[in-house]
Amino acid sequence: MFARGLKRKYGDQEEGVEGFSTVPSYSLQRQSLLDMSLVKLQLCHMLVEPNLCRSVLIANTVRQIQEEMSRDGVWHGMAPQNAERAPIDRLVSTEILCRTARAADGEHPTPELEDGSLQISASELPIVSSAQGQRSPQSSLWEMDSPQENRGSFHKSLDHIFETLENKNPNSVEDLFSDVDSSYYDLDTVLTGMMSGTKPSLCSGLDGFTAAAPPPSSTCKSDLTELDHVVEILVET
Amino acid sequence: MEEDIDTRKINNSFLRDHSYATEADIISTVEFNHTGELLATGDKGGRVVIFQREQEVLVEEQTPDVVLGSILRVLKFSLPSLQSKNQVHRRGEYNVYSTFQSHEPEFDYLKSLEIEEKINKIRWLPQQNAAYFLLSTNDKTVKLWKVSERDKRPEGYNLKDEEGRLRDPATITTLRVPVLRPMDLMVEATPRRVFANAHTYHINSISVNSDYETYMSADDLRINLWNFEITNQSFNIVDIKPANMEELTEVITAAEFHPHHCNTFVYSSSKGTIRLCDMRASALCDRHTKFFEEPEDPSNRSFFSEIISSISDVKFSHSGRYIMTRDYLTVKVWDLNMENRPIETYQVHDYLRSKLCSLYENDCIFDKFECVWNGSDSVIMTGSYNNFFRMFDRNTKRDVTLEASRENSKPRAILKPRKVCVGGKRRKDEISVDSLDFSKKILHTAWHPSENIIAVAATNNLYIFQDKVN
Numbered sequence: 001m002f003a004r005g006l007k008r009k010y011g012d013q014e015e016g017v018e019g020f021s022t023v024p025s026y027s028l029q030r031q032s033l034l035d036m037s038l039v040k041l042q043l044c045h046m047l048v049e050p051n052l053c054r055s056v057l058i059a060n061t062v063r064q065i066q067e068e069m070s071r072d073g074v075w076h077g078m079a080p081q082n083a084e085r086a087p088i089d090r091l092v093s094t095e096i097l098c099r100t101a102r103a104a105d106g107e108h109p110t111p112e113l114e115d116g117s118l119q120i121s122a123s124e125l126p127i128v129s130s131a132q133g134q135r136s137p138q139s140s141l142w143e144m145d146s147p148q149e150n151r152g153s154f155h156k157s158l159d160h161i162f163e164t165l166e167n168k169n170p171n172s173v174e175d176l177f178s179d180v181d182s183s184y185y186d187l188d189t190v191l192t193g194m195m196s197g198t199k200p201s202l203c204s205g206l207d208g209f210t211a212a213a214p215p216p217s218s219t220c221k222s223d224l225t226e227l228d229h230v231v232e233i234l235v236e237t
Numbered sequence: 238m239e240e241d242i243d244t245r246k247i248n249n250s251f252l253r254d255h256s257y258a259t260e261a262d263i264i265s266t267v268e269f270n271h272t273g274e275l276l277a278t279g280d281k282g283g284r285v286v287i288f289q290r291e292q293e294v295l296v297e298e299q300t301p302d303v304v305l306g307s308i309l310r311v312l313k314f315s316l317p318s319l320q321s322k323n324q325v326h327r328r329g330e331y332n333v334y335s336t337f338q339s340h341e342p343e344f345d346y347l348k349s350l351e352i353e354e355k356i357n358k359i360r361w362l363p364q365q366n367a368a369y370f371l372l373s374t375n376d377k378t379v380k381l382w383k384v385s386e387r388d389k390r391p392e393g394y395n396l397k398d399e400e401g402r403l404r405d406p407a408t409i410t411t412l413r414v415p416v417l418r419p420m421d422l423m424v425e426a427t428p429r430r431v432f433a434n435a436h437t438y439h440i441n442s443i444s445v446n447s448d449y450e451t452y453m454s455a456d457d458l459r460i461n462l463w464n465f466e467i468t469n470q471s472f473n474i475v476d477i478k479p480a481n482m483e484e485l486t487e488v489i490t491a492a493e494f495h496p497h498h499c500n501t502f503v504y505s506s507s508k509g510t511i512r513l514c515d516m517r518a519s520a521l522c523d524r525h526t527k528f529f530e531e532p533e534d535p536s537n538r539s540f541f542s543e544i545i546s547s548i549s550d551v552k553f554s555h556s557g558r559y560i561m562t563r564d565y566l567t568v569k570v571w572d573l574n575m576e577n578r579p580i581e582t583y584q585v586h587d588y589l590r591s592k593l594c595s596l597y598e599n600d601c602i603f604d605k606f607e608c609v610w611n612g613s614d615s616v617i618m619t620g621s622y623n624n625f626f627r628m629f630d631r632n633t634k635r636d637v638t639l640e641a642s643r644e645n646s647k648p649r650a651i652l653k654p655r656k657v658c659v660g661g662k663r664r665k666d667e668i669s670v671d672s673l674d675f676s677k678k679i680l681h682t683a684w685h686p687s688e689n690i691i692a693v694a695a696t697n698n699l700y701i702f703q704d705k706v707n
Contacts, residue, residue, distance in 0.1 A: 049348070
């Protein structure tokens with residue numbers, strides 16, 4: 001349960017569908033929270049400016065999760081770790097996400113590696129280090145103190161985010177960082193620019209969000225065509 | 238209740254259909270004026286409705302209330318600690334005094350965005366002549382409205398006839414002096430000032446200064462100081478916008494002037510901090526004079542800790558000695574002389590702590606509840622879900638949960654305290670956490686400045702409760 005500190009265990013994760021019948025692991029919960037937060041950042045009212053306070057709070061939550069995942073060493077674009085997972089695991093329904101854990105409460109989460117069924121394989125480690133060397137796309141959205149020039153465009157970063165959410169090919173990690181450019185994005189234009197143009201399928205996909213497993217991000221990605229990109233960039237500037 | 242329904246059919250002009258809540262009717266702000274004679278509400282459709290209290294009447298026996306249709310429910314309640322067998326007084330009840338459209342929807346062509354007409358805040362000015370003045374604001378524009386009564390009209394114009402048509406000057410053979418004749422009372426609202434184009438972000442607060450010459454408006458990142466007479470300029474007194482917007486991690490959530498010291502104000506942030514600033518220190522008050530923050534409780538840390546610490550409302554006590562802040566789960570009272578922690582913390586609905594994930598998903602965790610002091614600063618009140626609102630007596634440390642709903646209250650009935658059952662056996666009359674209705678939230682409440690009269694906005698209904706005892 002997120003509301004209290006939860007002692008995390010790597011070996012705790014269930015395989016595939018079986019995970020729904022028991023308490024999901026901390027990693028799964030955290031991952032789902034991250035996914036949900038990213039989708040929330042995308043979800044904006046079509047015509048009205050988004051609530052800046054809400055966006056900032058969600059972004060701070062995303063950053064917290066990322067930092068924790070980085071400390072754990074699992075922040076590497078998410079894809080390789082879940083190579084064997086069914087896509088249904090990526091966005092877990094609320095009921096599962098918020099199911100009370102039986103772990104002791106009051107404990108601050110500390111990293112703990114166990115000889116569980118799931119380990120970070122040796123082949124994934126180089127990707128981890130390279131990911132941490134560069135900036136992840138999410139953090140480029142809300143750059144805190146990046147000394148590097150890896151400021152991806154908001155659209156492209158989110159594009160990559162959605163790609164990785166559904167793409168379990170480890171090569172996608174390379175795609176993540178191949179396309180960063182140094183264009184500067186003001187949060188104003190980012191948040192307001194997102195409103196221009198309609199993205200009906202994104203929101204309709206999210207209507208089913210509370211019930212369901214299939215990631216709405218799949219529909220979102222197909223909508224962000226090249227033409228939309230260009231139009232949105234033009235309108236923002 | 239039957240009496241209610243009958244009267245509703247008669248007073249058609251006030252009827253609203255209760256099978257659905259019209260979005261435009263959702264009340265977005267409630268505020269008593271400085272005497273408590275007037276009560277203003279703003280709604281999502283940009284309208285302002287002002288209620289006026291009628292003169293107090295003392296009666297021996299109970300007479301049927303004037304039921305004002307479905308907008309208004311007037312009930313009596315008694316705080317559990319103030320039971321009394323006194324005779325029932327017929328207190329002055331609130332009737333609609335004026336209704337006007339304050340803000341219209343606008344479109345920002347530059348950003349291709351709509352600007353909502355929803356009234357975020359109303360603040361009254363103290364009365365200085367026969368007219369009433371209030372400030373109302375939406376996301377971008379503040380307006381000063383004058384509400385005045387007219388009960389006489391001039392008659393006997395020379396150049397116009399009785400219907401107002403121009404007369405042919407050739408037909409005028411005599412001159413007369415127009416005279417003022419009494420007419421039916423008319424209350425008219427006119428916009429006297431429009432303070433526009435000063436906010437890039439959404440205005441969340443306005444506050445009238447105790448000098449009655451200036452006021453401030455606060456948006457997510459900046460606070461501006463205005464003079465009532467000048468609409469084309471304002472002073473920026475707080476600016477927390479980072480040079481690089483990607484570094485933004487904190488926004489302003491509420492701001493208020495000190496009730497007596499016109500140089501002092503506070504503003505709260507999304508990180509749960511309050512800053513007190515003195516305008517005498519510098520023109521730009523980016524450096525605070527005092528900084529109020531409670532150290533985080535490490536045992537309660539979670540990914541939602543920051544979100545639930547975000548302060549949604551900050552209010553000075555009437556004395557000016559304390560400030561009260563509302564975050565998602567608690568209300569805190571701070572002494573201005575002690576910055577490192579609040580002096581009192583009240584749990585509003587701690588049973589939600591284990592539901593934060595669900596509340597994050599359905600966005601309820603971002604609901605901005607307001608909080609109010611009573612006239613003597615001894616009781617504080619705030620809203621919750623399921624149309625519940627809570628009151629905390631600071632002296633006796635007792636608290637009560639009440640519900641604002643038509644089903645559970647008859648006119649002039651005493652409100653029954655409610656209880657939420659947290660787990661285990663649910664007693665009769667208790668409500669379990671899982672059956673709370675999170676769409677029924679009480680975000681806006683107001684307390685009469687000197688008496689025990691409260692106004693509670695429950696979505697599109699306004700409830701006014703009066704204390705049974707003097």
